[in-house]
Amino acid sequence: MIRPADCLVLGAGPAGTEAALAAAEAGLDVVLIDEQADAGGQGWRAPLSGLTMPRKGADAEAGDGLRARLAASGVDRRLGRRVWSVGGAFRLDAVGPDGAEAYEAPRLVAATGAHERVVPFPGWTLPGVIGLAGATVLLKAQAVLPGRRVVVAGAGPLLFAVAAGIIAKGGEVAAIVDMDGRLAWARRLPGLARRLDLLKEGLGWTWSILGARVPFLAGHGVRCAAGRSEVEAVIVGPVDADGAPIAGPERRFACDALAVGHGLVPGGEVPKILRAAHLYDRLRGGFIPELDPYGRTTIENLYACGDGTGIRGARPSAVAGRLAGLAAAHDAGRLDATAFTALAEPTLQALADYRPFADTVAGAMALKPAQVAAITPATVVCRCEDVSRAEIDAAVDAGAGDINQMKHFTRCGMGPCQGRMCGDVAAELVAQRRGVTRETVGYWTQRVPLRPVPFDTMIGSFDYADIPIPPPAPL
């Protein structure tokens, strides 16, 4: 059975949910689909059902507000669905609690968010090493600490959010290791100060961290994670402003977990599968779909919004989502030009107001090329397929000129994560080795499924006679 609709929205984070709300308010029959059990995405995530935990902070409030508005709306919420196929103009196939499902609508809003970037270092594949975003999920949704004594390392604002979250839940932070120097953050203050509410939250994290007397190493990066079968210690050392390791004293912190991340990478699987045009934007985290100011892609009636279209953060994403929802409603003929302009103009202005803040956040999370250049040859880059930097370099030297050819030569990116984790770094390595641009190296050819999907749920129960086997091939 196919559920027809006026508009499908894939991804119920701040962007997708606002898009769904705006389109539904304008009168469209909207289906909002997400893998998670509740709306809010990664940033404004709801705790798992049955779990009560003391929650405060702007993210929790924003998420609860969004979920309340969604519950009161006419949006058909299809949560807990794993969408595996996107195609046509437009159809989504999913597996849900009752098996296979399909949805069809003439308009699709893609709001599938971002994923984590970890620039590899020796030991990053040891058990006990977790991404900063992954740690955020543990803390926010499950009230679980990543370890008893955690080193928090990497770059970007998530560092402080995770450290403060661990402290708030009674965990010990062995050290905060920030690749950025103090100067970098001082330079960012003007951009961050444009959003005093958010800056205040950031200062709140800093305050709790100071209160816990956690060692804070600015301008430092992880040299390696050490341990026999799991992480036992992290060795850190100074890095320069570009992220390259420099001479200086190294320090060792004993720990049972390392939460580490180097920013986020736009997902954008859906516009890539549907072959919308993309461009490379280093500040925004990688390849992003070409969009008009309202979120229209180069494919008719396909819209995209949120961190999947470039890293900006949850609040700007919510505003961009509203714009995409309004555009979808307008294009569907439900909002005339006057009404559309009246609603869209202030929303565009709100998005513009966020820009200095969003650029500052994105800048703190952008890939540092010198950090990639310093990856040692033996370090595993693709952890699904165990492909080292040396193997990637060798493939380039053997003639692999783009990311997909490199993949064929090495199996890098062929594992369960399909290159989501390693793709940005792997492409940077190919570009650096060849001395060419990221545009030349390109991005993985995106294919279904969006996430690995179990065969048994995908195929359901069936009789052999019911399989629509095509006529035999010629003899």
Place this chain on the structure above:
Amino acid sequence: MSQAPIYDLGVIGGGVVGSTLALLAQRGGLSTALLDRGPLCREASGVNAGTLTLQMTRVALIPHAMRAHAMWASARDWLGHDVGVVVCDGLSLAFTEREAALLEERAGKRRAAGAPITIISRDEALRVEPGISDRTLMAGHCVVDGYANAYLTGQAFRAALVDAGVAVMENRGVSGLDRTDNGFVARTAQGPVSFRRVVLAGGVWIEPMMAWLGVHLPIKVLVNQLSVTERIRPVMRTVVGIASGLLSLKQYPHGTVVIGGGWQGIGDRERGGVELVPERLVGNIRLACHAIPELAGARLARAWAGLEAETADALPAAGPIPGIPDAYVCGSIHSGYTSGPSIARSLADVILGREPDLPLFPIDRLMKAAPP
């Protein structure tokens, strides 16, 4: 400034067929340029299921498929590089009486053409492949079977071609081909390339390539869907298909299972294999799980579509281009990865002035019905 060389041979299209041809021609003494609009072996030759089975091969191609099987199996010797070839048994299963009849008929004709296929019982089939369903009625069994790792093809051929001295021109799209007094000039964005003789080996793009020379050869485009699982524990050890040919299934040494069989997706010559049809993907996977029940516990990691070329009679276009001296075409080979190297070898023999051991498939037969 040195003058641009005039190669003895230009091969346009760097898939398995073009790459084999260029390699054998260069080794045979012809200076050869190989041009492709992208990297080598990245279309059908790099994204197909890698099956080297005789039980899906067209009867007329059996001799070539058997010779090509031996070429693939000995790739390390003549190519010098590994394409991950595994030689193993192959089974073609029948689950219904109708499929059993089809199997016996098809196996008989392939056997008559030289393929060592025998019909075996369910119990015998279960001994050959314990992973198959006990709902199997009977099976075609062939000891000449196996598979390659298709995505390694480009890397292996590229290294061999460079070693041999072929002028490998990747990412060099040809926009037109001009005839000159002493051969041909290929127009490319990076400048012209000249050669005395030319082979058009562009797979589904043979049709527009032939149009450069004013020849109309219709080539139909098939869009074959494929899928691959995550790495799983061993669930099978042979190549498994079904009587109708609509399934190919094998587990690679690293644990992934590749499912093919030619279920059609959406795409065309201009855009490639752009989209998979979910119902057909599900159908193909149901068939696979029916054949190897343990497969139902796997997860789909990726599905994709590749283009396959087909002439009006579904037999290859391989031979001289009528009316154009020194121009040849080679491609549109059903299950071309399986038989391609052998057919390319026959054409290389002709170009090098040798009598080929196995016949070509001249295109005169396909041009009679061509519009004026």
